[in-house]
Amino acid sequence: MRAPLSTAIAIAAGGLTLLGLLIPVDPLVAIRTRLVEWVIVLAGVAGLVAIVHLLSVHWRKMTARRNKNFNSAFLLIAFVITFITGITLKPSHPTMQRIVTHIQVPIEASLMGVLAISLTVAAIRLFQKRGGWMSIVFAISAFVFLVIGSGLLSASANIPVLKDVLAAVNALPIAGARGILMGVALGSLTTGLRVLLGSDRPYSG
Amino acid sequence: MISLTGVLGLGVVFLTIALIIILRMLGKDREKPAFRRIAAFDDLKKSIGLAVENGSRIHVTLGKSSLTQPTNTSALAGLSTLDRIAQISSSSDKPPVATSGDGGLTLLSQDTLRSAYRNVHAPELYDPGRGRLTGITPMSYIAGTLHVTTHEDVSAHVMIGNFGPEIALVAEAAEHAGAFSLAASDSLPAQAALFAVAEKPIIGEELFAAPTYLGASRSHSASLQVQDILRWGVIVVLIGGALLKAMGML
Numbered sequence: 048m049r050a051p052l053s054t055a056i057a058i059a060a061g062g063l064t065l066l067g068l069l070i071p072v073d074p075l076v077a078i079r080t081r082l083v084e085w086v087i088v089l090a091g092v093a094g095l096v097a098i099v100h101l102l103s104v105h106w107r108k109m110t111a112r113r114n115k116n117f118n119s120a121f122l123l124i125a126f127v128i129t130f131i132t133g134i135t136l137k138p139s140h141p142t143m144q145r146i147v148t149h150i151q152v153p154i155e156a157s158l159m160g161v162l163a164i165s166l167t168v169a170a171i172r173l174f175q176k177r178g179g180w181m182s183i184v185f186a187i188s189a190f191v192f193l194v195i196g197s198g199l200l201s202a203s204a205n206i207p208v209l210k211d212v213l214a215a216v217n218a219l220p221i222a223g224a225r226g227i228l229m230g231v232a233l234g235s236l237t238t239g240l241r242v243l244l245g246s247d248r249p250y251s252g
Numbered sequence: 253m254i255s256l257t258g259v260l261g262l263g264v265v266f267l268t269i270a271l272i273i274i275l276r277m278l279g280k281d282r283e284k285p286a287f288r289r290i291a292a293f294d295d296l297k298k299s300i301g302l303a304v305e306n307g308s309r310i311h312v313t314l315g316k317s318s319l320t321q322p323t324n325t326s327a328l329a330g331l332s333t334l335d336r337i338a339q340i341s342s343s344s345d346k347p348p349v350a351t352s353g354d355g356g357l358t359l360l361s362q363d364t365l366r367s368a369y370r371n372v373h374a375p376e377l378y379d380p381g382r383g384r385l386t387g388i389t390p391m392s393y394i395a396g397t398l399h400v401t402t403h404e405d406v407s408a409h410v411m412i413g414n415f416g417p418e419i420a421l422v423a424e425a426a427e428h429a430g431a432f433s434l435a436a437s438d439s440l441p442a443q444a445a446l447f448a449v450a451e452k453p454i455i456g457e458e459l460f461a462a463p464t465y466l467g468a469s470r471s472h473s474a475s476l477q478v479q480d481i482l483r484w485g486v487i488v489v490l491i492g493g494a495l496l497k498a499m500g501m502l
Contacts, residue, residue, distance in 0.1 A: 094355030097385035155391040234460030235325035237475035246471035
């Protein structure tokens with residue numbers, strides 16, 4: 048669908064959804080609910096289309112004349128097995144659950160393990176890579192909150208002055224996070240409204 | 253029932269729309285406004301130029317946020333960035349590749365690439381295989397994206413979107429491969445992880461400035477100016493609120 052028809056539909060749907068959210072009167076809420084239901088169905092279909100596309104990309108990689116990628120064969124075989132098992136047995140079947148808990152969960156857990164080591168090494172290398180006061184603040188704050196979070200100071204939480212100091216220090220990350228999130232919210236607002244105004248049209252291909 | 257919050261929200265929305273339109277119209281006959289220098293975006297421009305010169309690829313990853321989630325706006329900023337990168341690097345032998353962890357986002361990345369090449373009058377460059385879903389769970393998305401970092405001759409990675417801390421694995425792989433990496437996310441855990449790992453981390457709302465710094469349309473500049481105006485508004489409201497509270501009037 049080419050602009051301006053697709054743009055008009057996107058602006059109308061976005062505008063009605065926003066109005067339904069901010070002015071919760073019955074007709075607007077009904078329209079918003081219906082539109083959101085349609086979007087959820089469409090997002091599901093888009094997911095299926097993208098999965099088929101993912102398979103086609105790996106099929107092309109596996110059957111390419113030059114630089115064949117045999118790793119793609121594992122993905123395709125795993126997909127076919129999981130898909131057939133899921134369709135025939137349904138996701139709640141014990142065999143399907145075993146596939147998830149004995150294959151997918153351990154693999155994801157091992158990736159998390161690698162991530163923990165990567166982050167530790169990266170934190171140590173931070174000073175070599177990027178000097179400056181921001182790196183020093185980052186390292187000191189990471190260390191301080193690691194100590195506080197570990198519970199090492201929990202015994203001294205009854206000491207009046209230290210208790211207040213700890214409470215003040217604990218409030219710092221919340222304040223910082225709120226500051227960052229406010230900025231992100233403003234950016235989200237202007238980005239969303241640019242789409243609503245038709246200035247940004249990621250759907251115009 | 254119309255609430256005060258709803259009315260205030262509607263007021264902010266209309267004010268923002270009005271400001272974007274006014275600033276866009278005012279900027280029509282003038283030069284683009286000058287924004288403060290952000291070194292990460294200067295380095296990104298250099299990396300795009302280098303990638304075009306040495307025939308390597310640029311990889312843009314857009315995160316895992318679904319279109320139905322509020323966190324999706326960071327991916328929209330990523331899509332605008334992808335659009336600019338595709339246009340700037342259209343003379344490259346190897347067009348950019350976009351990866352994402354959501355089906356809807358994948359289709360939008362393909363649409364964005366198609367639209368970018370049509371805008372530079374090179375529709376033949378479009379290949380739907382360059383907009384890919386790499387996985388539908390956070391970890392499978394990262395595992396699939398890691399494959400792109402090591403197998404596709406990528407010299408610059410741009411990570412803009414909603415990620416978990418696991419995105420650090422991609423930034424780490426990029427560093428091992430000697431590639432440039434710019435990373436920005438709306439998620440706080442991802443920002444913390446990327447600050448330690450990525451070559452050029454972007455903190456907070458600067459992620460929404462990426463398209464503007466790559467020379468996107470006037471509406472992008474206008475919306476960045478509006479963002480600054482609104483930020484001052486928030487500062488005034490916060491300080492005013494604190495003062496009123498201190499005086500016992502709130």
